[in-house]
Structure formats: C-alpha cells, structure tokens
Amino acid sequence: MTKTLRENLRSLPAPAWILFGGTFVNRFGSFVMPFLVLYLTRSGYSIAQAGLGVGAYGAGHVIASALGGHLADRIGRRHTIALSMFASAAAMLALSQARTFPSILILTCLAGAATELYRPASHALLVDIVGPQQSIFAFGMYRFTVNLAFAAGPATAGFLADRSFLYLFVGDAVTSVIYGVIALVALPHGLRSDMKNERIGEAVRVASRNSAFVFLLLATFCVTMVDFQLGSTFALHVKSVGLPSRAYGFLVSENGLLIILFELMITVFVQRFRPQPVIALGYLFTGFGFALTGLARTMPALAATVVVWTIGEMLSSPMVVAYVGQIAPEQYRGRYMGLLTIMWSFGMVAGAPLGTFLFARNAMLLWSGCGLMGIIAAALLVTMSRQRTV
Template sequence: MIERRTLRRNLRELPPAAWLLFAGTFINRFGSFVMTFLILYLTRRGFSAQQAGAAVSFYGVGGVVASIIGGELTDRIGRTRTITFSMFASAIVMIALSQVNLLPAILVLTALAGLTSEAYRPASSALLADLVPAGQRVTAFAALRFVLNAAFALGAATAGLLAQHSFFLLFVADAATSVVFGLLALVAIHDVHAGRPTTEDQGPGGYRSVITDRVFLMFLIAMLLVAFVYLQSYTTFSLQVRALGFSAAVYGGLIALNGLLIVLLELPLTSWTQHRAPRPVIAAGFLLVGIGFSVVAVAHFLPLLILAVLIWTIGEMLNSPMAGAYVADRAPAHLRGRYQGAWGLTWGVALILGPVVGTSLFAWNASGFWLICGFLAAMGAVLVLLSGRLREASARRGS
C-alpha cells in the first residue's frame, strides 16, 4: 500500500503540461500504423519480401538521421516547434507514401518517413526534462515509456482491423494522429526555451560539446552495447525459439510477456529507484539484461526461456527510466535536445547493426552468441560505473 500511494503521489505531482505531452505522445504512437504493417502492405502490392525489407531499412536510416537533426532543431528553434514541424511533415510524407507505386520512390519516402516521424523524439524528451523537476524525472520517463508501450499495443490491434478494410485508411489515420499531436504541441504546451537562444547555441557546432563530454560519451558507448543486445529480442531470439521447435505463437507470447511486465511493473518500480544514485541502478539493469540473454544459451525448455525474458525485462525496467532521467540531468538546458539526440542515435545505430551482426554471429555459433551478448551487456555495466569514477576524477582536478 505504501508503494502504491507513493506512486500515485509521484504521478499527481507531475505538472499538467507533462500530462498534455503524454496525451499527445499516446495519440501519435497509437496511430503509428504504417510502419507496423509496411512489409505486409508492400508484399500485397506485389513487391518481394527483400524489397519490402529494404524499405524498412531505409526507414531505419531516416530514423538515425532524425536523432541528429531532431536534436539540433530542438535546441535551435525550440521543443514544441520541432515536435510540430516533425508531426506535420510526417503527415505529408505518409499521404505521399500511400500514392506512389515505383520502388525507388517508395524507398525515398520511407527514408523521409523515418526522418520526419522520429525527429520529434529528442524534442519530446528535452521538453519533458524542462517541465519536470530533477527529482521527478525517473517517474516522468517511466510514465512516458508506459504511454508508448500501451499506445503501441492498442494501436497495433486497431491497425489490424483497419487493414482488413483498406490499407489506405492506415496512412490517413497515421497522418491524422500526427497532425493532432502537432497541433497539441503548438497550441497547448508552453515551451520555456522557445525563441531564447543562448551564447552556447550560437557557438561552432553544438554537438561538439556532447562529444567532448567524456563521461557522457562513455555512457553512450555502454548504451550502444546494451541496445545491440536488447534488440536481439526482435531478431535472433525469434530464430532461437524456432530452432528449439517452438511455434511463432510461443515467440509472440514471450515478447508479449516482456511488454506486459513493463506496463504493469515499471512505474511502481520507479518509486524505489528514483531516490537512488543513477549509475549503480543503470549498471545493475545492464547486468541483468546480460544475464537474461546469457540464460538463452542453456534455455532448451520453455520455462527457462520464460526465466530469461523475466530477467532481462527486470533489467530493462531498472535501466530505461533511469537512463532517460540521467541524460536529462547530465545535459545543460541549452543542449538537452542534442544530448537526447545522441542518446537516440545509439539506438538507431544498434537497430542497423543488430540484425546484420547478430544473425551472422548466431549462424556462426548459436550458443556462444548468447554468451557474447551477456559479455557485451556486462561491459556496458562496467563502463557506466567507470564513467562515475571519471566524473569524480574530473571534479577533483577541477577543484
């Protein structure tokens, strides 16, 4: 009861503008229909599976670029303006994508879809950091993850129903929900940093400050390692489950278990984690992710696969909200967009490298691959802890 009351109090203390941001994020994420069904849409139009897969890869490349550009725009023109621009541009691209028939045009537009649809993310995270005091950011970022997971689950089910009637409806609904979020950001959410450039903003290359922050750079390397490992749950883990003789439905159930646990437990868990030092909690989360994926190496029976998912999900719930808050706390206010963009970039790079490198290593040595994943995540945990030592050493030299 104490934990439940604490969570309710933490959520009630979040400012109204944060709840408006959550509402807009839910609407946009709920309506992210097109990418969920893009491969099915293209194959039904006569394109090969390889061509459809290439379109998804182009979307991923656009998403990587979006992290950089979105972070830059966030700090230069403001958080809400970046969200509005991203959402309106995304709506235009989605409608255009529904009208083209040639593969080159589809590839160009899917890359633009990745760029425009994902450019809002650094702005959204920076805006949340602006709106919420430091002591409440772990809860705020956990709430944001809850919204994203719940909206995606509900949206995927709704998209399936719409697709039975018309794939064009998916594009229209996707565009419409983007416009709603863009209007909400433009009209209802006050951006305290809009139109107030600082001297640092006008300096030579804002990302230079991010790159020269050695403590944060070490954190990004750690995050890249763990993101590579975690994203195997959507690629090589499915191959492992099928290789053990289980059906696709079993794999889907295991992934659904991960999402269900996050929706049910991550927010309550923040009542415990938000008052603790971030780096040890993040490192513990990284280590549990590594242990969970290492268990897959010996998980020849379904109960052990379930155990593996449970372990890495606990690790994810520990590190993800805390990492979001850590990035927000680490960044100067005028560089929050770029810091968030750099953090998002690690996930984009992992999304590109993960399937290619992961499947190659899995084909080389299936059991050994999961132990490699455990080692990489453990290295990530060590780097996070070492970044704390580096910060202390820098502070001592500065004094």
C-alpha cells in the same frame, strides 16, 4: 510505496499530462515499424533485404536525432514535435505505395527521419516542464504512457496485418496527425536557446569533455543493438518456430503490459540510488534476456525471455533519459538528448542488419552476441560510475 507513488503522480503539472496524452495517441498508432520486417518478407524480399529496410529506418533515425535536438533548441520543443508528426504521416502514406526496393529504402529512411524527429524535443520538453529533480519519475510515467499504448498497439496491428498491411500505414499516419494537432494546440513551447553567438558544434565539444557521458553513450549503443532485435530477428525467430504474426504481436504487447504493471513502482524504488549502477544492471538483464531467446521455442518460453529483458528495460530506461537531463547544461539540453538519441539510432542502423545477417547464418551466434553486448555495456557503466559526471 503507494503513498509515495500517489504523491509523485499528484506533483506532475498539467502540461506533462498533455504530453503524456499526445504520446499515448502517437505510440498506440506506431504500427509500421514493429512489423516492417514481416511486411517486407511477406512482400517477397529476402531476410537480408528486410534487414536493410530496418537499417534504412535507422539511418533516418540518425538524421532525426541530430536535427531534432538542434531544432528543439532552435525553434522550440512544441514546433519540433508538430513538424515531426505531420511529416511522419505523409511519409508513412508514401511508403505504403512504394513498390520497388530502392524506393522502399528511400521512403523508409525518410519515414524514420520524420517519425523520430520529435524524440529529443519531447524528452527535453518534459525536463523543462517538471525540472531535473523530478525527471526520473516523470520519465517513468512517460514510459508508462508509451507502453500502455504499446501494450495494445502491436496486438491491434497484428490483427490488422493478417488482413491488410495497408491498414498499418493508414493507422500510423492518422495517429501522427492527431498528436501533431495536440502539440500545436495544447503543449507549451518549452525552452529555446539563444544560438546566435554559439560556435558550430559547441554542444558536441562540451559533451565530449564529459567522460562519464561518453561512456554512457557507448554503453547505450551496445545495448540498443540488442534492443532492436525485437523488431527484426525476434520477429523472425517467432516465425521460424511456427508461431503466427499475432503471437509476435502478443509477445511485444507483453513487454508493454509488464511495464504498465511494474515500472512505476520500480522507478519509485530505484530513484533513491545512484543512476550508473542501476543502468548497468538494467543493461545486463537486457543482454541476458535476449541471449535466452535462442533457447526458447514455445510461446511460454518466449514469454519468459520477455520478462527477463523487460526487467532490464524497466531498470535502465527511465534512469538513462533522466540522468542525461540532469547533467546537461540547460542551453544544450535538446542537443544532449539528441546525442543520446543518435546512439539509439546507430544501434538501430547496426543492430538490425547485423542481427538479420547473423540470424540467417547462425542464430545461436546472434543470441550469444546479445548476451556479450549486455556484459560490455554493464562494464562500461561500472567504469563510468568512477568518472566525473559534471
């Protein structure tokens, strides 16, 4: 396995490594979103209002997903990434100065749109660079980079937040600008589609006729509602059992550390299998892991639940994005990635407010619901495996 891993690493072209480097800088500095709920509650807002804040970010995510996929195919991947990074920096600095709840919601939505605009372009660019056949390992490496940054980022942010939340906003903005410069100077343009004679909504019509892709989107929506408890109710649960902000930061970093240590090896192993069953198993582990959170009230127990849902993430995440890249027609690749990201966005919009609503009333119902969402997602994917994929 070591030899296979080494060969996979050596086969990645130089532009892929530049993309990984820029992504590392940006994700390390993603300080604000993981601590948004804690920032709002510490500022005097209720748990429900904090959930609305996360939902506003998710609404911006939805806008970014649709617009980002379109821009990735229209103006090119590189320009879309740079636009996203510079706009994100401006939005984060503006959000740091917001003092009323309506202005916070508006600026959080704008920050979500700007910050996440790059995502479909980044995913499409990676497939452009390495090709569909190498994309599973390439996305495993992409996630390795993200989580290498994420292992250090939240822990750093936790210490900063204990001193001043303003440091989170400034750090987030600075790292976004750095990635924007890297994109303009060093990244290739990537593919651009000739959309002059294309009917409005053509990519959506093409995608909607692929029943397997539709099932994948529905399953992804279900499990993303669970995933986004990490930045909302999971943080509140850690606080409710009497642990400090830095404990939450370390638990989030544990997720990244596990991925750094094990995901590439897992990806090398599972890429030999059909994607649908692997994704289904991963989604099931994710739901089960978060369901166990309700039973965990000590740091070791919480750390154990992180292991379970991280296994699910390591199984499913590289495979999902690579699978979409493989089945998407080349001229629609950016918009297919956009549709996948839209499902993540809808999961954020629904998951955080619904999660905080349930947490404030019956936390065990929330964690049981996470398990149920994992089962539903896995069932959809098992059904998908029997459907036409191209």
